Amino acid sequence: MNMKDEKAMISHDIARKRQRRRSIAIGLSLAALVLLFYVITVVKLGPAVLVRAI
Numbered sequence: 001m002n003m004k005d006e007k008a009m010i011s012h013d014i015a016r017k018r019q020r021r022r023s024i025a026i027g028l029s030l031a032a033l034v035l036l037f038y039v040i041t042v043v044k045l046g047p048a049v050l051v052r053a054i
Contacts, residue, residue: 042049
């Protein structure tokens, strides 16, 4: 391998790590948003909505 290929490989690895971090951040943000909507819904409807006959 020459120096140019090694730099390209390192650059590619760095880009993949950044993309993975970005994907994890987006996933956690989405999960937090879903949890927030769930909590808001339960608060608006009241806790009795969780206690019902199946």
